[in-house]
Amino acid sequence: MADRPGHFHGGLTLPAHKRQSTGSPLRTAAIPEVLIHPLSQHVGAPAEAIVEPGEKVLRGQPVARATGYVGSPVHAGSSGTVVEIAPRPVPHPSGLSADCVVIRTDGEDRPFEGYDPLTNYRTLNAPALRARVRECGIVGLGGAAFPTSVKLNVGVGLRSLILNAAECEPFISCDDTLLRHRSEEVVLGAQVMLHALEIRHCLIGIEDDKPEAREALTAAVARIGDDRIEVLTVPAHYPSGGERQLIQLLTGHEVPAQGIPADIGYLCHNVGTAAAVARAVLRGEPLISRIVTVTGSGVSSPTNLEVRLGTPMANLIDECGGYTANARYLIMGGAMMGFPLERDDLPVIKATNCLLAASEEDIRPREETLACIRCGDCASVCPANLLPQQLQWYTRANDFEQVEALNLYDCIECGCCDLVCPSHIPLTQYFRYAKTEIWSRKREREQSDHARERFEARKSRLEEQARARQRRLAAKTRALGKAGKDEAARKAMIDEVMQRVRAKKKTDEDQDKGE
Amino acid sequence: MRSFGRTMPPHLRPANSVTRVMGEVLLALVPATVAYVWYFGPGILFNIAVAVGVAVAAEASMLAARGKPVATHLSDLSAIVTAVLLAFALPPLTPWWLTATGTVFAIVFAKQLYGGLGYNPFNPAMAGYVVLLISFPAEMTRWLPPSGFDLALEQPDLLETLRYGLTGQFPQNLSWDAVGGATPLDQVKTQLGLARTVDEIRSGPLYGDFGAKGWEWINNYIAIGGLWLIYRKVIRWQIPVAMLAGVILPATLFYLLEPGSYPPPSFHLFSGATMLGAFFIATDPVSAATSDRGRLIYGAGIGVLTYVIRTWGGYPDGVAFAVLLMNMAVPAIDRYTVPRAYGHGR
Numbered sequence: 001m002a003d004r005p006g007h008f009h010g011g012l013t014l015p016a017h018k019r020q021s022t023g024s025p026l027r028t029a030a031i032p033e034v035l036i037h038p039l040s041q042h043v044g045a046p047a048e049a050i051v052e053p054g055e056k057v058l059r060g061q062p063v064a065r066a067t068g069y070v071g072s073p074v075h076a077g078s079s080g081t082v083v084e085i086a087p088r089p090v091p092h093p094s095g096l097s098a099d100c101v102v103i104r105t106d107g108e109d110r111p112f113e114g115y116d117p118l119t120n121y122r123t124l125n126a127p128a129l130r131a132r133v134r135e136c137g138i139v140g141l142g143g144a145a146f147p148t149s150v151k152l153n154v155g156v157g158l159r160s161l162i163l164n165a166a167e168c169e170p171f172i173s174c175d176d177t178l179l180r181h182r183s184e185e186v187v188l189g190a191q192v193m194l195h196a197l198e199i200r201h202c203l204i205g206i207e208d209d210k211p212e213a214r215e216a217l218t219a220a221v222a223r224i225g226d227d228r229i230e231v232l233t234v235p236a237h238y239p240s241g242g243e244r245q246l247i248q249l250l251t252g253h254e255v256p257a258q259g260i261p262a263d264i265g266y267l268c269h270n271v272g273t274a275a276a277v278a279r280a281v282l283r284g285e286p287l288i289s290r291i292v293t294v295t296g297s298g299v300s301s302p303t304n305l306e307v308r309l310g311t312p313m314a315n316l317i318d319e320c321g322g323y324t325a326n327a328r329y330l331i332m333g334g335a336m337m338g339f340p341l342e343r344d345d346l347p348v349i350k351a352t353n354c355l356l357a358a359s360e361e362d363i364r365p366r367e368e369t370l371a372c373i374r375c376g377d378c379a380s381v382c383p384a385n386l387l388p389q390q391l392q393w394y395t396r397a398n399d400f401e402q403v404e405a406l407n408l409y410d411c412i413e414c415g416c417c418d419l420v421c422p423s424h425i426p427l428t429q430y431f432r433y434a435k436t437e438i439w440s441r442k443r444e445r446e447q448s449d450h451a452r453e454r455f456e457a458r459k460s461r462l463e464e465q466a467r468a469r470q471r472r473l474a475a476k477t478r479a480l481g482k483a484g485k486d487e488a489a490r491k492a493m494i495d496e497v498m499q500r501v502r503a504k505k506k507t508d509e510d511q512d513k514g515e
Numbered sequence: 516m517r518s519f520g521r522t523m524p525p526h527l528r529p530a531n532s533v534t535r536v537m538g539e540v541l542l543a544l545v546p547a548t549v550a551y552v553w554y555f556g557p558g559i560l561f562n563i564a565v566a567v568g569v570a571v572a573a574e575a576s577m578l579a580a581r582g583k584p585v586a587t588h589l590s591d592l593s594a595i596v597t598a599v600l601l602a603f604a605l606p607p608l609t610p611w612w613l614t615a616t617g618t619v620f621a622i623v624f625a626k627q628l629y630g631g632l633g634y635n636p637f638n639p640a641m642a643g644y645v646v647l648l649i650s651f652p653a654e655m656t657r658w659l660p661p662s663g664f665d666l667a668l669e670q671p672d673l674l675e676t677l678r679y680g681l682t683g684q685f686p687q688n689l690s691w692d693a694v695g696g697a698t699p700l701d702q703v704k705t706q707l708g709l710a711r712t713v714d715e716i717r718s719g720p721l722y723g724d725f726g727a728k729g730w731e732w733i734n735n736y737i738a739i740g741g742l743w744l745i746y747r748k749v750i751r752w753q754i755p756v757a758m759l760a761g762v763i764l765p766a767t768l769f770y771l772l773e774p775g776s777y778p779p780p781s782f783h784l785f786s787g788a789t790m791l792g793a794f795f796i797a798t799d800p801v802s803a804a805t806s807d808r809g810r811l812i813y814g815a816g817i818g819v820l821t822y823v824i825r826t827w828g829g830y831p832d833g834v835a836f837a838v839l840l841m842n843m844a845v846p847a848i849d850r851y852t853v854p855r856a857y858g859h860g861r
Contacts, residue, residue: 329526335526336524336527358526370633371634373800373801374801375536375800386856390849415525419529420529424529428524428525
């Protein structure tokens, strides 16, 4: 039964498809011959490589350092030799390549000893803990990959830390698996975070279709004996794991549209992130592995694997018995919000929570789109309480003013509207298009505004200069008149004026060139 | 390395389709059709056949003329739904050309010329019906009495119905003079005009247990079909409930004030097109308001207007006009009933 202080509008109860991957116990994937570490696998500026090709590295040794405040370092997944630092195809919606540190492993997996365990973390202050979280490369493991140390730096006066164990997307079960096998790490991570945030309350929200994980979690909380940590059950109703929806479920409060959860006193982290924080602080282990769900009817024996980051995805499929005959799509993430991959030689990155090898049964081809019949089913399932039908109408008309007035930017792209549309309109695609279109138009407008301002400023400056010259000339002419008949004085004055004009002209030209 | 097909999120696909929605609407009308045949003879079957045939032909030629894929759009079944709903609004004995005229207007003018399904601001079936009502008032108000009304009068059989529908030749043992040919709503209106009281009128043979004889049961079966549609989530409750409330509230008020001059609310509920309007006409999503709150306003507006037109207007029934009037108000309703989005101030 769900404990429900609040509920969110709309949403869908979807077929979970989780048993496929939760049937077998968590396994550890073999260390591959080659590890590929993209320099950008987090939100923010790409990391900067600090190793050279040919250099020997150890497991957990930093191979790239964070640049910029919103950034994260990257660590070697195992010991070996750096082969190259070059663009490689990476899992990204754009399908483009990006710089990667490529390591040939030596099979010895020798550890790097650079990070001491901070078992005395209770004596440390918040900046010191954040520094450890940052140097260990911890980012949000729920899929967004936002640097955790930045998120932990929200200032004082929070009400509660919220840990997200809802895991509402069909097919994904990595958090479920983590909780079944390592709840203790999650609870310890929660304690570290509470200390770093200097608050005394933590809510862990978990969906009611994961009784095993919930039991393991409550048992771990009881064992550790921390009454600051509360486990709450939420209904298995997509998208209960959306940050804003989970906060509404657990607290009954809404995050302001333009704001962040901290504005109403909450901070939300994924349970996987909490476990990674615990390992970084208590054991000095940087983020070099994560649990990945490998599932779908396109793979022979779906399961959850503990995987070194940088492992090529094809290796995981091999670990799971290879593809079945009807594998047709490969998706990173879940069946609702995951993005498609064109190939399987891409590396597992920090954000890789699930690898969905889907068949035509899992993902049917899209049927032909018909005209919207205004049934409003989309609006009734929208967790943001928007009017998708009106939004697509105005998007099609390129009336982006109306689209913004109808709060397009509150759309979380959960895909619920798509799934209920009887006319099979790809609504989510419309909204992604509208968002990028509005964004690029704004940028264009800003650029042209800027150019116009510069142009007008220059024009008025030149006019002002011309007027000043005119004034000076007039004054000189008057002075010349007064100089009267004295020929020598007159000549001297003309020379002086001519000289000054030439000098002035020269500096003006230089100035113009300089622009 | 292996490469994979493209798919865009969300990767799961909708289970619902326009065809399923329209198909269920048609299915929900089956019980009412049976009741209709029981009380008024097989005329409605003939009307449905003519309307559907003409609607499909009109829709197909318009789609072809507009360069749209004919088969795809025909398979959404919307033209057939429009045709059946129009047939439901026609008298049981209707010449074929009348049905055809109404259907052509509904499909060609009220629907396709606006851009086809999804773009029509007015309910096509009601637009077609109103054109007929205004253009052919005599034919449109000639109703047979329900069976059981007069044992001496038998309902025309299928052959007679066909002969009348196709050639205009009246069944031998019947004539319009003999059958009276007015609906109960019509009669109440006329007779109230002659200063008779509701009780006197209601003791007449046209009246049944809670509405008008025959009509009350047809309305009942329509309501059952409508409830099934709500249960199947094809329609939502807001419009029917609001529309029925919009009829019941003023009807109750006036009935309590002056029971002699105003028929009771039950009579309004179970006569004429009330239930058809509430569950099948006003719920046409294309021409209705879209938000939940908007639908309550839209439905209530239709209900109240129906009562007003029936009671004080020039026509005995007002559902069609009420629906078209509220269709016009939809853009305004939609504009002022945008729900509060998540995270926006209350």
